[in-house]
Amino acid sequence: MIKKTYIIKNKLGIHARPAGQLVKLASRFKSSIYICKNGNEVNAKSIMGVLMLEAGFGSEVTVRVDGEDEFTAIDAITDLIDNRKFDEE
Amino acid sequence: MPKHDVNKKEIRMRGVPVSAGVAIGKAFVLGCNLLKVESCALQEQEVEREITRLHAAIEKAKQELALLRDQTEELLGERDAAIFEIHQLMLEDTELVGEVVRRIRSEKKNADRVYLDVVTEYEQSLTKSKSELFRSRVTDLHDIARRVIRHIQGDTDKKSDHLPGPSVVIGTDLTPSDTINLKQTDVLGFATELGSRTSHAAIMARSLKVPSIVGLGDLCRLISTGDQVILDGNAGTIIIHPDEATVADYRKLLKAYRAYVQKLEKCKKYPARTRDGKNIELAANVEFSEEVKPALQDGANGIGLYRTEYLYLTRLELPSEAEQFTEYKRIVRSVGGQHPVIIRTFDLGGDKAQKHFHIHQEANPFLGFRGVRLYSGNESIFTTQLRAILRTSVYGKLRILLPMIASVSEIRYCKEMIEKTRVQLSDEGVELADEIPVGAMIEVPSAAISADLIAQECDFLSIGTNDLIQYTLAVDRGNKYVANLYRAYNPAVLRLIRDSIRQGHEQGVWVGMCGEMASDPLATMVLVGMGLDELSVSPVSLLVIKEIIRRIEYAECENLADRVLGYATADEVEKYLLSVFKNKFKDLIFSELHNQYNI
Structure with a gap:
């Protein structure tokens, strides 16, 4: 199991479009992937879950990945959140 | 239907106009009343069936959304289509669907009720969000619920x-x-x-x-x-x-x-004849039998173009001879023996016909395997259509039009096939008309340039402007980077039209036009002046084109055409035609002119 914490850096936060990107990305992996904000943990493969987090700009989220492809999964998620900033910058 | 805090500010949306007119009134949304959801207790043995129903409904909604997405992307672009991807994800959301399934099992209630309950809970917590970006997702979620519930309930409630x-x-x-x-x-x-x-x-x-x-x-x-x-x-x-x-x-x-x-309706019963007595055959372009009657009521002299592609595009299998015969016969019959019906053999190709014709991905489909070029490699499909068409010849005045003709040999091939089919049908004892004129579309520059040679081989010519313009100017109208170069009034296009008409007449055949340009009120005087015998227009344009024809003189049109052919650019031509139009037909400035030329 891998755990990693991120600060959301795109201005609009994880609103619908980034949430869609994250869910689509997470769904590609066999591992179970959860994302947590303020003690509220949701399935990262569920768009409703991710939207319910209301992760706005500057919020801190922790991603927990557990499964056979957890390393590639966490790398891909890091790329999306930290490097690409959901392609919004 | 649950009330949302709909913003009552004016909302404007652009779509594709498909029927003219203006309406002001109250909206009636079909299907919205289906969100009235009852609550029924399920028997133990009904529970699994209810879950199957839920999954089937989600599947149907998924297909509907995929279609919606594709169409939106085609019409409005990828950006506008993106929202449907979010909808798709909401629809397939494992947590949401999982929760619904769990609750159908535990509460033993009908799927639509449980689905609405679960969605409503999500909606409630989203509504509490501080950010508008999240709150606005409520409408998306509601849209999803509406689709799924409609499919769970099936079509049975539509009576209401x-x-x-x-x-x-x-x-x-x-x-x-x-x-x-x-x-x-x-x-x-x-x-x-x-x-x-x-x-x-x-x-x-x-x-x-x-x-x-x-x-x-x-x-x-x-x-x-x-x-x-x-x-x-x-x-x-x-x-x-x-x-x-x-x-x-x-x-x-x-x-x-x-x-x-109202003004236009007055000319319904009168012929399309210029003030100095030249009759123009004014016909309608149609695709469906339902369109024929209204067109005839507006005084169309028959059908100048009946497009048959529809039969091939709307189904997975090829249309049978019987099916085609029924459809063609309906059209030929409803026009009757007084006016001609010109049936165009299938003009498929590019991305539209891959499933029937084994066309591989082409780098440049508009210059590829399409129109008449498909026939020799798919002879049985062509023969089936010809049989269906020829069999209708005893029910009216039938004419056959061949699409995408680029050379004489293609006409010869088609005429040979028509003759073969005719003999075959006669041998089978089928009644056929003695004369079935065959014409060629002039829509490829090579055909326009050699219209005399083409005309020698057939009984009439019909100019298709959409393709003629795109091929002559090397402009793909669907390509936004060059679409502004697509100009019907480019001098090269006008010359090709003039020469085609002239050469056709020299060979003793009549020449018509069934392309979009024929429906453009601005073009009518030029086309009449160039000597076109027939104009086949979209049914909505029939009356306005007829009204124009009835107000003009052939002689003045000839002068106008000469003058226009002397201009060097499309802009000059358009500017001149607009000034003439504003002057002569001020009261007719409505219609699509509105948007097209901003007057």
Whole structure:
């Protein structure tokens, strides 16, 4: 199991479009992937879950990945959140 | 239907106008009443069946969304289509669906009830969000719920769709079963999310002569039954919750439009003849048998182009001879023996016909395997169509038109096939007309340049401007980077048209035009002046073109055509034609001229 914490850096936060990107990305992996904000943990493969987090700009989220492809999964998620900033910058 | 805090500010959306006119009234959203959801207790043995029903409904909604996405992308671009990807994800959401399934099992209640309950809970927590970006997702979620619940409930409840009074009918897409219970005199217009010029709502709107707009993205999400709405079927604009000033503007527009229509209606019964006595054969382009009757009522001299592609594109299997025969016969019969019906053999190709014709991905489909070029490699499909067409020849005045002709050898091949089929049918004892004229489309520059050679091989020519312009100017009209170069009034195009007409006449055949240019009121004088014998126009344009013909003299048109052919650029031609038009037909400036030339 891998755990990693991120600060959301795109201005609009994880609103619908980034949430869609994250869910689509997470769904590609066999591992179970959860994302947590303020003690509220949701399935990262569920768009409703991710939207319910209301992760706005500057919020801190922790991603927990557990499964056979957890390393590639966490790398891909890091790329999306930290490097690409959901392609919004 | 649960109330949302719909922003009552004026909302304007652009779609594809498919039937002209203006409507102001109350919206009636078809299918919205289906969100009335009952609660029923399930027997133990019914639970699993209910879950199957849920999954089937989600599957159907998924297909519907995929279609919606594709159409929106095609019409409005990828950005507007992106919302449907979010919808798709919501629809498939494992947590949401999982919760619904769990609760159907534990509460033993009907799927639509549980689905609505679960969605409502999600909606409630989203509504509490501080950010508008999250709150606005409620409408998306609600749209999903509406689709799924409609599919869970099936089509059985549609009977309840009676209009409360004159209404603008709104829907995702309208099928004949959706509209069957609508009182036609209460339909002010149609607006749909899906659809095209040829979808049911569009055809029905044109035959009822009410405005219709299709391709309105996520319209149903933004509008509820009872909302005030304006439909401008000329511009393709729908306005939801219009403010007072807008309503006043549109009332004026509506009044002007009515006066315009009334004026045109007067020429219904009169022939399309110039003031100095030249008769122009004014025919209609149609795709469906339903379009024939209204066109004839507007005084069309028959059908100048009956497109048959529809039969091949709307199904997975090829249309059988019997099916085609029934369809063609209906059209030929409804026109009767007085006027001709020109049936064009299938003009498929590019991306549209891959499934039937084993066409591989082509780098440049418009220059590829399409139109008449498909026939020799697919002889049995061509023969089947020819048999169906020829068999209708005893029911009226049938003519056959061949698409995408680029050279004489293609006509010779087709004529040989027609002759072979004719002999075959005669041998089988089928009654056929003695004379079935065969014509060629002039839509490839090579055919236009050698129109004399083409004319020697056939009985008439019909100029197809859409392709002729795109091939002559090397412009793909669908490509936004060059679309502005697509100009019907480019001197090269005008010369090709003039020469084709002249060469056809020298060979003793008549020459018509069935392309979009024939429906352009600005072009009428030029085309008549160049000597065209026939104009085949879209049914909505029939009356305005006829009114123009009835007001002009052939002699003045000849002069005008000469003058126009002396100009060096499309801009100069258009500018001149506009000034003439404004001068002569000031009272006819309505119609699509409005948008096309901004006058």
